[in-house]
Amino acid sequence: MDMKVSKKKLGLKEKYQHMTRGLGWETTYQSMDDVFPMVKYEGIKIHDWDKWEDPFRLTMDAYWKYQAEKERKLYAIIDAYAQNNGHLSVTDARYINAVKLFLNGISPLEYMAHRGFAMTGRQFPGVGPRVACLMQSLDEIRHAQTQIHSLSNYNKYYNGFHEYRHMLERVWYLSVPRSFFDDAVTAGPFEFMVAIGFSFEYVLTNLLFVPFVSGAAYNGDMGTMTFGFSAQSDEARHMTLGLEVIKFILEQDPDNLPIVQQWIDKWTWRGYRVLTLVGMMMDYMLPKRIMSWKEAWEVYFEENGGALFKDLARYGIRPPKWLDQIEQDKDHISHQAWATFYNYAAACNFHTWIPTDDEMDWLSQKYPNSFDKYYRPRLEHWREEAKKGNRFYNKTLPMLCQTCQIPMIFTEPGDPTQICYREVDYKDNKYHFCSDGCKEIFEHEPEKYVQAWLPVHQIYQGNCFNEGVDPTAEGFDPLAAVLDYYHLNFGRDNLDFEGSEDQKNFDEWRGMATKNV
Amino acid sequence: MGVAAIQEYQFQSADRLENFHGNQLLYIGWDQHLMFCAPFCLPLPPNMRFGDVIEKVLPGVFGYHPDFAKIDWSKAEWLKSSQPWQVDFDKTLAELGLKHKDVLRFRTPGLTGIKGSAS
DSSP states (O other): OOOOOOSOOOOHHHHHHHHTGGGOOOOSSSOHHHHSTTSSTTOOOOSOGGGOOOSSOOOHHHHHHHHHHHHHHHHHHHHHHHHTTGGGGSSOGGGHHHHHHHHHHTHHHHHHHHHHHHHHHHHOSOHHHHHHHHHHHHHHHHHHHHHHHHHHHHHTTSTTOTTHHHHHTTSGGGHHHHHHHHHHHTSOHHHHIIIIIIIIIIIIHHHHHHHHHHHHHHTTOHHHHHHHHHHHHHHHHHHHHHHHHHHHHHHHOTTHHHHHHHHHHHHHHHHHHHTHHHHHIIIIIOSSOOSOHHHHIIIIIIIHHHHHHHHHGGGTOOOOTTHHHHHHHTTTHHHHHHHHHHHTGGGOSSOBOOOOHHHHHHHHHHOTTTIIIIIHHHHHHHHHHHHTTOOOOOOSOBOBOTTTOOBSOOEETTEEEEEOOEEEEETTEEEEESSHHHHHHHHHSHHHHTTOOOHHHHHHTTOSSOTTOOTTSTTOOHHHHHHHHHTOOTTTTSSBSTTOHHHHHHHHHHHHHHSOO | OOOOOSSOOOOOOTTOGGGGTTOEEEEEEETTOTTSOSOEEEEEOTTSBHHHIIIIIHHHHHTTSTTGGGOOTTTOEEEETTEEEOOOTTSBTTTTTOOTTEEEEEEOTTOOSGGGSOO
């Protein structure tokens, strides 16, 4: 019996069409405005959601198949790395602090990105972007999980990994990446897409991933390198989505341009401030350096970003604001950040140290205009004092920027000897900022940022002690009480690398692996 | 401009004065001494004498710096919100008009940090 097949199998494009866009409909029992309540209030006007170009036509079956294969490879490598004591093959134990910074500061953001894209996808009436957001949301939770799995191996042997989840909402410096993402997920769906999808994923993501992944490769950390490569193939899709979002919004209505431009200005600046941590990692925490922060900025932002913004000029978009300041800052911020963590090493869940002479020479060479003049004398003084048993531990809490929440460590554009102070009076209070960028972001939405949970102020309000602790009791030690609240073990997780348990254990274990003791 | 929002969006400052148990916040930075990575935030009672801030509080804050012992306080120059400001050691913070979250900077002529690097 012959059956005539009238049509061959569906092509990928048609299949995608039927399995995604074909499943959406206009609601009639409830108005579309009630079903999608967030889509208009930001002022963005969309006239035709069908104009959305799907950057990557994925259906769930294709997604699972492809990702499962990647994940199998990843876990095979991670297992091999763990079983062969791969942690002992890293350049030296100082490197592991870069991994701590990643797990504590970055992985939770992957999880927040997962939530953010899920919420955003829910709010878009257009099926195309909704599906793209769903896929990215899944990517982000996979990234969070693969990172946690990969890095859990280090938690068996080294300090500072044990409570990243608890610490995210408490430890002072983690309020910087955390507040960045909280700001994004509490914005509307379009701002979130421009903030994370475009400004972060497209403009800045190479500055985050490439340094950590190359840093891991250079320093013998196969585990981190592997999840980095695995994530990187998703990043390409995220970048495409980010760019598509911008173009789609701008093509829909000319009134969208000023709103989008303000978001690009804001989120490039906010992202750049968070990347200070990455700059410091590159210049100070990798025993085997890849490139300096300044070089990375020049390649990945000035060159690549420059080309991108040239491309976007035809939509009326200009490059983000404050680039002139960033240009001057690139000689300084990594040094200023490392000095900050050196100052507050007692309240931190990773170790800091003074660079070796070789490393200082590398820094002089990479930063001929700034390192020897402003930063080397400080580091050498601290080294001398540490030798005398007087290692500097700053015990007084710093003034923070209301917007980025980083201590006020940044200097005036053009004057690296002068801290940059900016302030605004709003209603009955004064607010302080590290820069014109952070000040202007506040002024645009003061009601949002007056609520900021600034760790220093929260400590002084008495909100950072465990229940039952009495700050008025005799002999009360506020630092110890705050570290308890952080779940940070004094003498193990914090203080200088020199003399740390990590240093001691690593030397001993590596000795056992390479010598006959 | 306030904030783009789907309904009324008004919040009190998380850092308003009454949250600090009778203290007010005073920020103090020492210009040209960036070994202290940022200015400091201090919770102080408004009836504290300014001289006591200098004599009792600042040594614990800035004392690690070798320049600190060399400061001639009679020659120190003060700025409030980056504008020149007249200090009086015998007055209290309240009498000097210092409000919650005011920021002071001081300059110590002749002292330029570790090896003149403003550190």
